[in-house]
Amino acid sequence: MIVDLPDTTTSKISKALVKIREEGGAVALGRVLTLVISTKLGHEEEAIEAANDASREHPMRVIVISAGTDGPPATDDEPRLDAQIRVGGDAGASEVVVLKAYGDTASDEEGLVTGLLLPDAPVVAWWPDEAPAIASQSPLGRIAQRRITDAAAQSDPRGFLDHLAETYAPGDTDFAWTRLxxxxxxxxxxxxxxxxxxxxxxxxxxxxxxxxxxxxxxxxxxxxxxxxxxxxxxxxxxxxxxxxxxxxxxxxxxxxxxxxxxxxxxxxxxxxxxxxxxxxxxLRDCLAEELRRLDPDDLFGEVILHGLAxxxxxxxxxxxxxxxxxx
Structure with missing residues (x-):
């Protein structure tokens, strides 16, 4: 089931989730974590597909927040939040909330997702495309126990590893390591x-x-x-x-x-x-593996901090x- 919520707010999305749950369309019990995915407008589906597949091993709430431009410039400059809720067969073993932010609304990623996080559950942040300058200090990284980037998706993969070593914090990981x-x-x-x-x-x-x-x-x-x-x-x-x-x-x-x-x-x-x-x-295999552990990967830390140098x-x-x- 897919529910569209155009020009909405976080509060309205939260109420819609409660309504869907009460009507029996989705059950939040058993969700073990919240996965927050930050990507560009128009690039959401591949990440959602990987998360849906991984959710069969790790039932979770998936929040996808995308920003950028996908319409006329005048429209995209106006502050607006469009949302979509996917449950049941359209969301694997998870419930998916897709947030498309436009204009100034896109500048507050943490504020957009905070009210939608599962209570008392770990948070994992994943950037399948361009990574933030410092993952652990980014708006989403600050609320996450694990932070997943992908050096292979960056413009300079080798340079990104050096940058990751300079900015590394426990809880950071990268799919370049998972693929090994x-x-x-x-x-x-x-x-x-x-x-x-x-x-x-x-x-x-x-x-x-x-x-x-x-x-x-x-x-x-x-x-x-x-x-x-x-x-x-x-x-x-x-x-x-x-x-x-x-x-x-x-x-x-x-x-x-x-x-x-x-x-x-x-x-x-x-x-x-x-x-x-x-x-x-x-992507599904890499994501599922990273979600199996919510504590810092100490070996990856040693390799990125000392081995590369x-x-x-x-x-x-x-x-x-x-x-x-x-x-």
Whole structure:
């Protein structure tokens, strides 16, 4: 069910939610958090779809606040708040409140959402597009326990990581880190098998627009206490992001190399090659993972604050030399 509330106020939206609940169209009980999404006008639907899918694992209230221009300039300059409430099949296991703010109304994000937050429930803020200058000090960041940005969506992904390190506060996280979960789990599983030899060399390569490549190199360097080389290469197989990892030890080289947009091959000395399902993670998967924990991600904090600073400058566009690259 979708209820449109043009030219409205936060108070009227709150009353409409109560009315919908009393009429049995939605039940607020069981909501575990409030997810506040800040995006641009016209960019709401992809984020809402991801939140609806994630809500099946984390029942929640989703508040989407968008500002900008999507009509005639004279109209968009006038202070106005249009809202839409989605429940039932149009909202997954959540209830979605979409706020479209125009003119001066858009300047008070905190005021717009405060009266709509679930009482006594954690708040998570997510910026799927352009991030605020300092997430923790932004209007929405001040009321949130967790703050999610996406370095890959910024105009300078690598520069944004440095900026995030400068402005980091406990509770900050970024999807560039979340996209590494499958890679980190696979590499950790490999190193948890014999022979238990020390790693003496690390190489990570990925596309130039991949902030995850830098974070993976920083994490490996921190965990293994070995300098990591990271190389920026032209994206292959139609997939941006991380392209491969090489770990060197006495018994030989371990390689986890992308051979398609969704498949990577694991090469190890004296073992058969293994093809592994390793696609780029969707917004839904990243969001659902971040919502599983509402406490600060201390490991991400260590990597962003200390690991990145210790990385050497990357080399660019090397010629592929791995077996997997020839496939």
């Amino acid at each position: 979960t499958l890679w980190r789990a696979q590499l950790a599983a490999v190193l948890d098998q014999p022979p238990y030899e020390a790693i003496t060399g690390i190489e990570v390569h990925g596309s130039p627009d991949s902030p995850s490549t830098f974070l993976l190199a920083a994490w490996l360097q921190m965990q293994l206490d070995v300098p990591a080389k990271h190389e920026l290469v032209s994206p292959a197989y139609g997939s941006t992001g991380i392209q491969g990892v090489r770990l060197t030890r006495a018994a030989g080289v371990i390689e986890l190399e992308r051979i398609s947009a969704t498949i990577s091959t694991l090469l190890q000395p004296n073992q058969p090659d293994h093809d592994i399902w390793l696609p780029r993670r969707s 210790d990385l050497d400058a990357p080399s660019r566009f090397p010629t592929p030399t791995t077996k997997a690259a020839d496939k």
